[in-house]
Amino acid sequence: MRTILLTLSVGTIVGSCIVAACTYSVPSHCANQNGDFSCQGGSFCDGCTLENNGCVEAKPSQDCHFPGVASDGTSGEGTSTASTGEVSGVGPDVTSLDGEDTVGVPSTSGDEAPVECGPCPADAPTCVDGECVPCDEGDPKACAGRDEPVCLAGSCVSCTEDDLGACSEGIEVCDPGTNTCLTLCSTHEECGEAACSMFEGVCLPMDSVVHVGPGQTFGSIANAVASFGAGGRGTIIVHQGTYAQSLVIDEGQVLGILASPGDLPILSVLFGWTPRLLVTDGTIIMDGLSISGSGPLVPAVQVRGNGAWMWADRSRIVDNAGGGILVEKGAKATIRNCFVGGVWPYVEALEINDVGTAVDVSYCTLIAGSGSDGAGDTHALQCSGIPFNPLVRVKDSIVLDTHDEDKYGECDSAVLSNNALEFNRTGNRKVSKYEIASNWFVDPFAEFTLTMAGAAVFADIAVWNDGDPPTDILGTPRPGDGMADYAGAHIP
Numbered sequence: 001m002r003t004i005l006l007t008l009s010v011g012t013i014v015g016s017c018i019v020a021a022c023t024y025s026v027p028s029h030c031a032n033q034n035g036d037f038s039c040q041g042g043s044f045c046d047g048c049t050l051e052n053n054g055c056v057e058a059k060p061s062q063d064c065h066f067p068g069v070a071s072d073g074t075s076g077e078g079t080s081t082a083s084t085g086e087v088s089g090v091g092p093d094v095t096s097l098d099g100e101d102t103v104g105v106p107s108t109s110g111d112e113a114p115v116e117c118g119p120c121p122a123d124a125p126t127c128v129d130g131e132c133v134p135c136d137e138g139d140p141k142a143c144a145g146r147d148e149p150v151c152l153a154g155s156c157v158s159c160t161e162d163d164l165g166a167c168s169e170g171i172e173v174c175d176p177g178t179n180t181c182l183t184l185c186s187t188h189e190e191c192g193e194a195a196c197s198m199f200e201g202v203c204l205p206m207d208s209v210v211h212v213g214p215g216q217t218f219g220s221i222a223n224a225v226a227s228f229g230a231g232g233r234g235t236i237i238v239h240q241g242t243y244a245q246s247l248v249i250d251e252g253q254v255l256g257i258l259a260s261p262g263d264l265p266i267l268s269v270l271f272g273w274t275p276r277l278l279v280t281d282g283t284i285i286m287d288g289l290s291i292s293g294s295g296p297l298v299p300a301v302q303v304r305g306n307g308a309w310m311w312a313d314r315s316r317i318v319d320n321a322g323g324g325i326l327v328e329k330g331a332k333a334t335i336r337n338c339f340v341g342g343v344w345p346y347v348e349a350l351e352i353n354d355v356g357t358a359v360d361v362s363y364c365t366l367i368a369g370s371g372s373d374g375a376g377d378t379h380a381l382q383c384s385g386i387p388f389n390p391l392v393r394v395k396d397s398i399v400l401d402t403h404d405e406d407k408y409g410e411c412d413s414a415v416l417s418n419n420a421l422e423f424n425r426t427g428n429r430k431v432s433k434y435e436i437a438s439n440w441f442v443d444p445f446a447e448f449t450l451t452m453a454g455a456a457v458f459a460d461i462a463v464w465n466d467g468d469p470p471t472d473i474l475g476t477p478r479p480g481d482g483m484a485d486y487a488g489a490h491i492p
Helices: 221-228 452-458
Strands: 003-006 102-105 126-128 131-133 150-152 155-157 172-175 180-183 209-212 233-238 247-249 253-259 266-268 277-279 282-287 290-292 301-304 308-313 316-318 325-328 332-336 339-341 350-352 358-362 365-368 381-383 391-395 398-401 415-417 441-443 447-450
Touching: 209 221, 221 233, 221 247, 221 253, 247 253, 247 282, 277 282, 277 308, 301 308, 316 447, 325 332, 350 358, 381 391, 447 452
Parallel strands: 003 102, 209 233, 233 253, 247 277, 253 282, 266 290, 277 301, 282 308, 290 316, 301 325, 308 332, 316 339, 325 350, 332 358, 339 365, 350 381, 358 391, 365 398, 391 415
Antiparallel strands: 126 131, 150 155, 172 180, 441 447
16 A cells, blocks of 8 residues: 655644644555545546545646556556556656655645654754754744743743743742742642742752661761752751761752651750851751750851751750850741750850841740850840841740840840740730749750640740641641630640
């Protein structure tokens, strides 16, 4: 049987094919059957047309006519041979495409048929005369049918800022840096194993998740961080264990470091002389970690510089001789459902300094010890003295220290609401002076879960609002919108 192949010029649609040179098989065409004998009513077979499967009323030119073979084995008009079934006298408008059993139908351009392309890559998706070339942004169909349906700068991409393309509206957004679709999120659970990049509200890449711990891909959190390299985005799942190391997040990295469900991994070096966690030019999203046991002189966690961002949930930065968290030099931090501090003397639980620095604290328990830190008394919350620089907001939290001479002027410009404080501030509740002997917490150095005595003191101080953390530090659900709640990170 012959095979009729139609060859068209660039941009012509053949079936579902939109290419520079396509072939379209027509097995029912009379030239693929028995020529004139396949046409009824005395019609002729025209190998140069597809209409009516090639059957026409008027006899076509010798170049296009295919008479076929009679039942006695003779050809209809001698212009074809029964032995080969090939059309003789092929003219300039009829192109033999495969040199064997093919009749070529002339291209619409009248020129020699273009060469068909193989699959073209996304950066050169259009086929022109057998060559893959960049797409044309002015052609809305330039990338049609591809997984990357939008043309940008000559290449097919998933999406752009102006065209969602392959992204699902209301579920995904387009990352203008990579022109890929990112899933919207507000919790880690919405991202599978991956972390939700809370500041951006999108899931980190779901195919960039690594595990740390015994029997896992990495035995060290620091090695897992280094594996992402500069600008890396991904998630590190940390399994139960104690990790004696320091972490540095910089060079534009955006990393989620999450405890494996049900685990409480500890980042600890007894009397180390460097921060356990240092964030400079990068972003960390931290959930469920414990950072403790660091030595004097430096806080356990430092977030420093305009490019430094930290989001901490359900974590414990406690029992560190050098203090808890220091945020400074224009850095940004959100701290929720965390225990911070411990009754070490001479150091701050949370210290915030410098113009442009911004910190948002909610449902945290901040505890400090006694003594002087060299620049005033020891405080659970300490801010530099420039009014409203840094920008600090603390809500629904417990803020206490054990110093006898606290003047309570450590963070006058902070916006405080629905907190348990040791001093009077409108919109908050003053509680009695905190002493270790008060027995409000299970362990005043490291474990600020409330005892029965503490539960009586800190009930109905906070007010839960939509957008607040949905659970406490242990996973206990918070109440509904507008309802009274326990201040601090723990619900007894």
